[in-house]
Amino acid sequence: MATARSVVRDLASALGAGAVLAEPPAEYLADQTEGRGLTGRADAVALPGSTAEVAAAVAWCYDHDVPIVPRGGGTGFAGGAVPIDGGVVLSLERLIHVRSFEPLLWRIEVEAGLRTAELRRIVRESGLLFPPDPGAAEQSQIGGNIATNAGGAHAFKYGVTGAWVTGLEAVIPPGDVVAVGGPIRKDVAGYDLKSLLVGSEGTLGIVTAAWLRLLPAPEAALPVGAFYADSAAGCDALERVLGNGLTVAALEFLDAATLELAGSAFPGGVPRGAGFLVLAEADGTVGEAALLRDELIDVLSEDALDVVSPEGPAVAELWRWRDGVSIAVGTARGGKVSEDIVVPFDRLGEAVDETVAIGRRHDLVACSWGHAGDGNLHSTFLVSPQDEDELARADVAAGELFALAVRLGGSISGEHGVGWLKRGQLERQWSPRALQLHSEIKRVFDPKGLLNPGKKFAYPDWRR
Numbered sequence: 001m002a003t004a005r006s007v008v009r010d011l012a013s014a015l016g017a018g019a020v021l022a023e024p025p026a027e028y029l030a031d032q033t034e035g036r037g038l039t040g041r042a043d044a045v046a047l048p049g050s051t052a053e054v055a056a057a058v059a060w061c062y063d064h065d066v067p068i069v070p071r072g073g074g075t076g077f078a079g080g081a082v083p084i085d086g087g088v089v090l091s092l093e094r095l096i097h098v099r100s101f102e103p104l105l106w107r108i109e110v111e112a113g114l115r116t117a118e119l120r121r122i123v124r125e126s127g128l129l130f131p132p133d134p135g136a137a138e139q140s141q142i143g144g145n146i147a148t149n150a151g152g153a154h155a156f157k158y159g160v161t162g163a164w165v166t167g168l169e170a171v172i173p174p175g176d177v178v179a180v181g182g183p184i185r186k187d188v189a190g191y192d193l194k195s196l197l198v199g200s201e202g203t204l205g206i207v208t209a210a211w212l213r214l215l216p217a218p219e220a221a222l223p224v225g226a227f228y229a230d231s232a233a234g235c236d237a238l239e240r241v242l243g244n245g246l247t248v249a250a251l252e253f254l255d256a257a258t259l260e261l262a263g264s265a266f267p268g269g270v271p272r273g274a275g276f277l278v279l280a281e282a283d284g285t286v287g288e289a290a291l292l293r294d295e296l297i298d299v300l301s302e303d304a305l306d307v308v309s310p311e312g313p314a315v316a317e318l319w320r321w322r323d324g325v326s327i328a329v330g331t332a333r334g335g336k337v338s339e340d341i342v343v344p345f346d347r348l349g350e351a352v353d354e355t356v357a358i359g360r361r362h363d364l365v366a367c368s369w370g371h372a373g374d375g376n377l378h379s380t381f382l383v384s385p386q387d388e389d390e391l392a393r394a395d396v397a398a399g400e401l402f403a404l405a406v407r408l409g410g411s412i413s414g415e416h417g418v419g420w421l422k423r424g425q426l427e428r429q430w431s432p433r434a435l436q437l438h439s440e441i442k443r444v445f446d447p448k449g450l451l452n453p454g455k456k457f458a459y460p461d462w463r464r
């Protein structure tokens, strides 16, 4: 049986002494769920510098029955990268190389630890776009985005991360390097192992590199913001955007309480009486974007208290504000229980209002914002991390949210994943046979249950 000391000694001899941290620093033991009171413990942190070293670390851990917790940028909202009960945190932060970039062929192969924003900058310099834009792009890694199948504001038009992955290299227990797909745009030769790994939250394999497809970047992107008195008027406006066939790149919303918490920094200010914001973006050539923007203004103006359409540097300012909403909301009481339920587009208004009602029932400040076009809400309850009673009430409230999502025909998670915090919740939406298939897939990839144990799918003995 491996001890903490033997873990460090043996991994250091495989990876080099500098690549193993014996006293795991606090930042490797938590993610964005720290504000919900979740931190873990680990015996060591491994920092492999190549796919071969990832494979060596996994092989050693598998051989010695040591749990392995893959870690990207630690921006996850589900506790997926938190080592719950010891083992080795395997951080991909040193795998940051661009293996190949062929701008004229619209494709790139990168290692998993490359930061999302850095990837987007690299391709943008050649006039290309990697569309997925999850909000913590400066910190998150492409491997973490793939492992969670991350979305973001522009997923409405362009799809989530998995839609841009044409091939993956991953280390699978007990330490094998497997490549599926590649620089090819179509591949139906076998079962879709690539898509199984996408969104598997580090429970089936460790992504070490990815082939990604790219697009020529749109010449222009012109957002439009429209404020309404309440969620009913705002949701009517959202439906008008689809009903009028406007192919916007992003279609976001913020409810009244979110505007109260984050609105003070909205560029230009929030109009008095505003209880709902619709934020949409038109992109394309300069001419296409301008035309679509004008149509958007027309369609959104009905019943609006105010409509804004920034241009130039104000566009980036607006999106910086939007990316900061989650953090602004979280600072109000020091913590938040923020979920990412999905409902059918036409049930969004009910979900927005029910979120507030659930919060009221549990004496919690509640709000929601998110990716309206995808029916994806960040339904949130504010908590103080020190207040055990409030945290417990927020957990019960989150359970009611999941029930609501399923009742409305949706899902418990649209982009953050199940991780540790939503373990067991899948049972609300899947049949016993579907759950059985899920667990059998896990067993095929990871028969010893050592890869990110307790996350996504939980073996019964992990359910505490």
Ligand SMILES: Cc1cc2nc3c(=O)[nH]c(=O)nc-3n(C[C@H](O)[C@H](O)[C@H](O)COP(=O)(O)OP(=O)(O)OC[C@H]3O[C@@H](n4cnc5c(N)ncnc54)[C@H](O)[C@@H]3O)c2cc1C
Pocket (backbone or CB within 6 Å): 031, 032, 069, 070, 071, 072, 073, 074, 075, 076, 077, 079, 080, 081, 092, 112, 133, 134, 135, 136, 137, 139, 140, 141, 142, 143, 144, 145, 146, 147, 148, 149, 150, 151, 152, 153, 201, 202, 203, 205, 206, 207, 208, 323, 326, 327, 415, 416, 419, 452, 455
């Ligand atoms: C301010 C803010 C805004 C956000 N906005 C969005 C948003 O708009 N859309 C969205 O989808 N998410 C959003 N997120 C959540 C988060 O950024 C995403 O879930 C992101 O994809 C996590 O990437 P990461 O590199 O930080 O992964 P981590 O948090 O480190 O890990 C997440 C999961 O992936 C696994 N993992 C990480 N790397 C690998 C790998 N190489 N191989 C296998 N498994 C791995 C981990 O074990 C864990 O289960 C936001 C977070 C913040 C803080």
